[in-house]
Amino acid sequence: MTGATWRLIAVEGKLALRDKVAPIWGVACPLVVLVILGSIPALREPITADLTIFDVYVPVLILFNIAILAMTALPTTLAGYRENGVLRRMRTTPVGPVRVLAAQLAANFAIALVAMALFLLVAALGFGVDPPRHPLGFAVAWLLATAALLSIGLLVTALVPSRAAATAIGTLLFFPMMFFAGLWVPIAQMPPLLQDISAYTPLGAGMAAFQDAYLGGFPSWPPLVILVAYAAVCAAVAVRWFRWE
Amino acid sequence: MPPVIEVTSLHKRYGDKVAVDDVSFTVEQGEIFGILGPNGAGKTTTVECVEGLRTPDGGTVSVLGLDPLRDHLELTRRLGVQLQAGSLPESLRVGEALELYGSFYPDPADWRVLLDDLGLPAKATYAALSGGQKQRLSIALALIGNPDIAVLDELTTGLDPQARRDTWALIEGVRARGVTIVLVTHFMEEAERLCDRVALIDAGRVVLIDTPAGLADRAQVEQRMQFRPSRPLDDALLAGLPGVTGVTRRGEFVVVTGDDTVVNAVMAVLARNQITAERLRVEQAGLEAAFVQLTRKDPK
The missing domain is CATH 3.40.50.300 (P-loop containing nucleotide triphosphate hydrolases)
Known part of the structure; x- marks a missing residue:
């Protein structure tokens, strides 16, 4: 039976890669942006004592990857499974549909993990960006951000009526979330009100935690607590209200 | 078991x-x-x-x-x-x-x-x-x-x-x-x-x-036989047979409906009158017809 679970995770991972959304939008796209931004000399000038704009963009792009997987790939795939009867078919087997959900989460988590390592590696080897100075703090921040985002993705999946709606709502949430992570305007350069709002959004909190870890400290508690709250509340609501059919 | x-x-x-x-x-x-x-x-x-x-x-x-x-x-x-x-x-x-x-x-x-x-x-x-x-x-x-x-x-x-x-x-x-x-x-x-x-x-x-x-x-669906008589045939000969519910003409063909005894009865009448049934076709009462019969909204 555990054999079945691993096989399911492996198959879901394979399907996620075949599906193109995860590899192209989730991994290749931010990687290309990383390389382009790294090649612009102006972005390599220090803006603070020891950070360049490019340094700030590395964690933004890591969040970009998680957000694409959790807000686009996951809900679209799972809502599609529900719509096409894949979950229903699973209910007639000894494995059941809950494990398909778990396998999807595990597969996306694994892809995100590989992408994160890849981005850090390319930034370090290609452009001499120092890795986070507090690796444990960074790992905790990444885990909680990934958990929060996957929970939100699961919540979207749980509540939307169709695959089309899942894609639409996931994409609609993606852009403001990425805005507050500082994709277009770095958080430090936002007006105070937007900075305050950002701190309470999942990606804004994730970014704050990443920054702390990059600068050498364990992330401060407020962003971590906010990420845990998103993860716990969204997962609980998703589990309680999940539409199986 | x-x-x-x-x-x-x-x-x-x-x-x-x-x-x-x-x-x-x-x-x-x-x-x-x-x-x-x-x-x-x-x-x-x-x-x-x-x-x-x-x-x-x-x-x-x-x-x-x-x-x-x-x-x-x-x-x-x-x-x-x-x-x-x-x-x-x-x-x-x-x-x-x-x-x-x-x-x-x-x-x-x-x-x-x-x-x-x-x-x-x-x-x-x-x-x-x-x-x-x-x-x-x-x-x-x-x-x-x-x-x-x-x-x-x-x-x-x-x-x-x-x-x-x-x-x-x-x-x-x-x-x-x-x-x-x-x-x-x-x-x-x-x-x-x-x-x-x-x-x-x-x-x-x-x-x-x-x-x-x-x-x-159980549905007792009617059988239907259709043939072209080799010589002119009086419909009354067939209509009077037990089990037959209808005799109609379709061009040169005769169509007889009735229960499952009609085929034998009709063939016997034709044989007595030295008529052969050309291009004979019998439609069996299949499950299809039984189904329609049994699920009809206003059963008689």
């Missing part, structure tokens, strides 16, 4: 709409049991209660001595289901699907053998399969766990006649291996060809349970 499936006074409603009013039947070990009825009769809801996918509002269901809801896990190991609208991820390959689903069961069938038996391409993705191949794959998935019972819903809907015949042959092969089969269908020909017994369901109730031949008999 006790029946493998026992459904007693099953009742299921969706909101105000009664899907299954009162359905009872038993299925014996090793038989092919047909559930037949028009669209919306409650066939699918009935088997969904058997599969443990729906909670009945009344009555009891026992499958292999198990309660489909309480013992759902054990049931899924021993009951294979082919879903009417059951699908797979588009980019999953056939071989991967069978291997994956096989891994869910304690004692699965060899997926490679199943693949060959069903003539499926291992490397093709689900999205690339034809309607017939998808259907066969969904049959394969119903059988991959080596089940004691297979429930097949709308087995050959959407298949061309050749693929339909191939699928029937396949199902007979499965039964030969000792698997009990519940077949949901609205194709009379399919029930006639495959089923040992048939439950005819209409408007959420069992109209009758019988062999396909018995079902046709």
